[in-house]
Amino acid sequence: xxxxxxxxxYSIQDVIGVGGMGSVYRARDMHFPNVTKLVAVKExxxxxxxxxxxxxxxxxxxREANLLATLNHPSIPRINDYFSxxxxxxxxxxxxxxxxxxxxxxxxxxFLPEEQVLGWxxxxxxxxxxxxxxxxxxxxxxxxxxxxxxxxxxxxIVLVDFGIAKTFQTGIKGTMIxxxxxxxxxxxxxxxxxxxxxxxxxxxxxxxxxxRDPRLEPPFSFAERxxxxxxxxxxxxLEAVVARAxxxxxxxxxxxxxxxxxxxxxxxxxxxxLGRMKTQTTPITQAGGIKPLWAFKCEDEVxxxxxxxxxxxxxxxxxxxLYALNAADGKFQWKYPADGGxxxxxxLYDGNIYFGSEDKRLHVVSARSGxxxxxxxxxxxxxxxxxxxxxxxxxxxxxxxxxxxxxxSGRASWRFEAADAVRSTPFVMNDLVYxxxxxxxxxxxxxxxxxxxxFHAKRAITSSTVGSANTIYFTSVDATLYALDxxxxxxxxxxxLGKPSISTPCIIDDFVFVGxxxxxxYAVDARNSKEVWxxxxxxxxxxxxxxxxxxxxxxxxxxxxxxxxYRTGRLRWKFATQGAITGSPLVYDDIVYVGSTDHQVYxxxx
Amino acid sequence: MLxxxxxxxxxxxxxxxxxxxxxxxxxxxxxxxQAIVNNQNPHFDxxxxxxxxxxxxxxxxxxxxxxxxxxxxxxxxxxGNLPFGLYIVADGMGGHQFGEVASNAAIRAVAGHILKKFHxxxxxxxxxxxxxxxxEIMLEAVRxxxxxxxxxAPGSGTTLTAALVIGQQVTVAHxxxxxxxxxxxxxxxxxxxxxxxxxxxxxxxGHITPExxxxxxxxxxxxxxxxxxELLDPDIFTIAFPQPxxxxxxxxxxxxxxxxxxxxxxxxxxxxxxxxxxxxxxxxNAAGGPDNISVILAQLIx
Ligand SMILES: Nc1ncnc2c1ncn2[C@@H]1O[C@H](COP(=O)(O)OP(=O)(O)OP(=O)(O)O)[C@@H](O)[C@H]1O
Ligand SMILES: [Mg+2]
Numbered sequence: 001x002x003x004x005x006x007x008x009x010y011s012i013q014d015v016i017g018v019g020g021m022g023s024v025y026r027a028r029d030m031h032f033p034n035v036t037k038l039v040a041v042k043e044x045x046x047x048x049x050x051x052x053x054x055x056x057x058x059x060x061x062x063r064e065a066n067l068l069a070t071l072n073h074p075s076i077p078r079i080n081d082y083f084s085x086x087x088x089x090x091x092x093x094x095x096x097x098x099x100x101x102x103x104x105x106x107x108x109x110x111f112l113p114e115e116q117v118l119g120w121x122x123x124x125x126x127x128x129x130x131x132x133x134x135x136x137x138x139x140x141x142x143x144x145x146x147x148x149x150x151x152x153x154x155x156x157i158v159l160v161d162f163g164i165a166k167t168f169q170t171g172i173k174g175t176m177i178x179x180x181x182x183x184x185x186x187x188x189x190x191x192x193x194x195x196x197x198x199x200x201x202x203x204x205x206x207x208x209x210x211x212r213d214p215r216l217e218p219p220f221s222f223a224e225r226x227x228x229x230x231x232x233x234x235x236x237x238l239e240a241v242v243a244r245a246x247x248x249x250x251x252x253x254x255x256x257x258x259x260x261x262x263x264x265x266x267x268x269x270x271x272x273x274l275g276r277m278k279t280q281t282t283p284i285t286q287a288g289g290i291k292p293l294w295a296f297k298c299e300d301e302v303x304x305x306x307x308x309x310x311x312x313x314x315x316x317x318x319x320x321x322l323y324a325l326n327a328a329d330g331k332f333q334w335k336y337p338a339d340g341g342x343x344x345x346x347x348l349y350d351g352n353i354y355f356g357s358e359d360k361r362l363h364v365v366s367a368r369s370g371x372x373x374x375x376x377x378x379x380x381x382x383x384x385x386x387x388x389x390x391x392x393x394x395x396x397x398x399x400x401x402x403x404x405x406x407x408x409s410g411r412a413s414w415r416f417e418a419a420d421a422v423r424s425t426p427f428v429m430n431d432l433v434y435x436x437x438x439x440x441x442x443x444x445x446x447x448x449x450x451x452x453x454x455f456h457a458k459r460a461i462t463s464s465t466v467g468s469a470n471t472i473y474f475t476s477v478d479a480t481l482y483a484l485d486x487x488x489x490x491x492x493x494x495x496x497l498g499k500p501s502i503s504t505p506c507i508i509d510d511f512v513f514v515g516x517x518x519x520x521x522y523a524v525d526a527r528n529s530k531e532v533w534x535x536x537x538x539x540x541x542x543x544x545x546x547x548x549x550x551x552x553x554x555x556x557x558x559x560x561x562x563x564x565x566y567r568t569g570r571l572r573w574k575f576a577t578q579g580a581i582t583g584s585p586l587v588y589d590d591i592v593y594v595g596s597t598d599h600q601v602y603x604x605x606x
Numbered sequence: 607m608l609x610x611x612x613x614x615x616x617x618x619x620x621x622x623x624x625x626x627x628x629x630x631x632x633x634x635x636x637x638x639x640q641a642i643v644n645n646q647n648p649h650f651d652x653x654x655x656x657x658x659x660x661x662x663x664x665x666x667x668x669x670x671x672x673x674x675x676x677x678x679x680x681x682x683x684x685x686g687n688l689p690f691g692l693y694i695v696a697d698g699m700g701g702h703q704f705g706e707v708a709s710n711a712a713i714r715a716v717a718g719h720i721l722k723k724f725h726x727x728x729x730x731x732x733x734x735x736x737x738x739x740x741x742e743i744m745l746e747a748v749r750x751x752x753x754x755x756x757x758x759a760p761g762s763g764t765t766l767t768a769a770l771v772i773g774q775q776v777t778v779a780h781x782x783x784x785x786x787x788x789x790x791x792x793x794x795x796x797x798x799x800x801x802x803x804x805x806x807x808x809x810x811x812g813h814i815t816p817e818x819x820x821x822x823x824x825x826x827x828x829x830x831x832x833x834x835x836e837l838l839d840p841d842i843f844t845i846a847f848p849q850p851x852x853x854x855x856x857x858x859x860x861x862x863x864x865x866x867x868x869x870x871x872x873x874x875x876x877x878x879x880x881x882x883x884x885x886x887x888x889x890x891n892a893a894g895g896p897d898n899i900s901v902i903l904a905q906l907i908x
Contacts, residue, residue: 219804491738528842
């Protein structure tokens with residue numbers, strides 16, 4: 001269409017929107033040859049086969065256009081002209097310099113600030129009130145949703161798309177009328193009232209603050225997804241106002257848009273947004289000065305994950321030592337020096353502790369005395385953690401092998417050659433050992449060291465695997481959370497993370513939890529791979545989340561240990577250490593243990 | 607001993623990590639014995655997927671607007687051959703001029719897309735796994751069908767319930783109010799899909815009771831249908847094939863007419879899947895046959 005001039009006047013430049021009934025174009029009005037006056041030309045295709053029906057549609061369109069031409073409000077673009085050519089009708093509007101709200105929502109990384117959305121909502125109430133008070137008959141906007149609201153270069157809202165196209169839709173039996181998702185229940189019965197616009201405004205604000213498109217959710221499900229469950233930064237006050245606009249029964253909603261505006265202004269006053277004194281409102285529940293039960297200081301960073309056994313906590317450090325501490329009070333019991341840093345998580349078996357070190361060895365040490373039992377050499381630093389099964393310790397090494405070390409002899413029964421360094425921890429299930437390596441190759445190996453199947457991710461798989469009977473899960477540096485069939489490696493689903501991940505997932509019920517370098521902790525539905533919630537920390541999340549009772553515990557490179565409600569992702573508390581947390585916490589008997597690069601190991605009440 | 611027997615019966619390999627021995631040492635209940643009797647299928651050393659289907663225009667309609675596809679095969683993979691099945695029911699929307707066109711186009715588009723993806727594994731010997739996941743392939747297939755219906759039969763719509771079976775994994779794509787069920791030999795029947803109908807939604811919200819739902823005036827109003835709406839979000843999920851048990855997919859001409867318990871009995875008591883499908887269609891017709899009837903039954907043995 002670009003280059004075409006309609007009715008000798010509007011020179012089409014570009015398509016700026018595509019909708020149900022046709023396209024919206026940016027055009028230049030050639031009646032103003034000396035200046036560039038831009039207009040938006042909205043095209044509606046009249047596809048009714050019957051000529052009489054077609055004629056009625058055109059008449060309705062023209063009647064509505066005439067009505068809209070009489071409106072005068074800063075939030076409504078002026079209608080300059082309309083005309084029909086063959087089976088197409090055109091509406092010419094002021095061009096709005098800006099972006100529609102749907103585009104703003106999807107182009108924003110993270111949530112929009114409450115204050116900004118609040119400002120738009122107040123203006124939307126104003127323009128709705130203007131329309132609803134129109135004489136002789138109120139005008140119902142009917143189609144409030146983010147893509148029909150533009151934000152102009154001043155930051156003010158403009159309503160585009162006056163549902164005028166609706167006259168072109170011959171009511172289709174069997175499906176719903178109106179914009180699914182944003183419309184209230186009564187609209188499906190054909191009632192268009194001011195109250196319906198208030199509901200749709202509530203739905204629009206909900207979408208803007210949660211990033212959840214209501215068209216992708218079951219209808220009328222807002223009550224099940226209150227704002228703060230998804231976006232913890234929203235104030236309780238605003239949550240209440242939006243909930244009221246979204247009441248199922250029209251009588252329970254705000255009686256008028258003006259009432260809703262008053263309520264929104266009340267929120268703005270309470271949260272301080274009104275005076276624009278604060279730029280951001282993020283009052284997060286701060287841990288009421290959470291004190292650790294104890295803390296123990298190593299001589300270097302603690303990047304690994306602890307293990308607990310019979311009242312003793314075992315954890316490695318970059319000071320090359322494996323420490324045994326009294327889990328109850330953090331008292332030092334013994335330490336065992338390796339010749340390299342220890343990030344490997346110790347495994348316990350038959351009174352011995354197994355762990356790898358960057359000194360290339362798998363060390364086996366008596367849990368009681370800390371005396372060495374035997375060691376096993378690989379040809380590269382070990383970052384993987386051992387997994388004990390079938391009389392063997394399975395462990396990966398930077399030498400590119402998965403080693404199966406016989407527990408009795410301390411010798412390798414076999415080695416499986418991977419394409420590159422194996423930093424993930426082997427996972428053992430149903431007679432198979434699962435590992436990923438740094439090229440992105442992933443293997444299922446049987447107990448004799450023979451390859452059963454392989455899979456390939458686009459980048460390194462440093463994360464370890466977790467699994468349930470029918471599915472295994474791991475992440476990759478290619479920013480994907482994978483779910484595979486453990487029997488044959490076919491991918492069941494993939495979930496896109498914002499950035500690469502080396503975090504090992506954790507599963508419970510139908511949830512998969514995982515962290516990523518984008519700083520988010522994700523909760524994903526294991527059956528349909530949909531995001532349930534995400535929680536933003538201030539830096540990369542490299543460790544694995546763990547679940548204990550109804551909480552999720554997870555560390556972040558921002559230094560905090562987070563405790564979230566695992567079903568909703570709501571913050572319960574957080575605890576700040578003085579360095580990055582890269583390992584996973586351990587929760588046992590209502591106590592959380594976690595190491596930090598501030599050299600300390602902390603014990604906190606769960 | 608008993609466990610061995612079950613393992614033989616259901617072709618289970620003994621797995622070392624089973625923790626359900628508690629239930630397995632209990633004496634057999636009546637239902638379990640019945641289940642064994644009903645389940646005297648031959649044992650295969652490889653897993654076998656079998657399926658059958660049934661269709662009827664019903665007693666009150668002139669046209670059949672339902673479409674159905676049932677395809678069973680074996681697929682090469684990187685760890686031996688795997689059962690492959692694709693089962694689809696689509697119910698073109700009543701009253702629409704293009705109802706049958708829509709349901710037919712939906713099946714062709716969805717099956718066409720999926721079979722194209724699996725062609726190298728079905729008809730050549732490709733050994734490495736795919737990049738795309740089952741759920742992504744299903745989603746693309748549905749999006750494809752959406753585009754094709756909007757082009758070929760604008761204004762029409764259809765339901766779609768499709769199950770892709772690969773090994774023991776069942777990946778379902780679902781829009782509308784046709785249904786997929788798991789039916790168990792012990793008499794349980796679990797719907798695994800959720801209707802995208804206004805009446806179901808109102809029922810879920812507690813605004814109407816299940817009794818009111820039966821007579822609700824807008825019973826046929828769907829809030830999601832293939833071919834309709836600007837954004838289509840099908841339900842897509844993966845679930846393990848019931849063993850022992852059956853996967854059933856049907857249109858509302860069956861589930862809306864025959865009570866669940868009668869459905870189970872027809873399935874479980876039948877000597878074969880063909881007979882079970884026949885019995886289900888007859889039951890719906892005997893109950894008045896107000897709508898087109900389509901049903902598919904699949905079973906994974908071994
Ligand atoms: N006056 C305008 N100035 C600039 N951009 C506009 C204008 N009107 C519409 N647009 C852009 O075009 C997009 C689509 O416009 P609009 O909502 O009017 O049509 P539609 O979506 O096709 O209609 P419907 O929602 O009824 O199907 C808007 O989301 C907006 O981005
Ligand atoms: Mg629009």
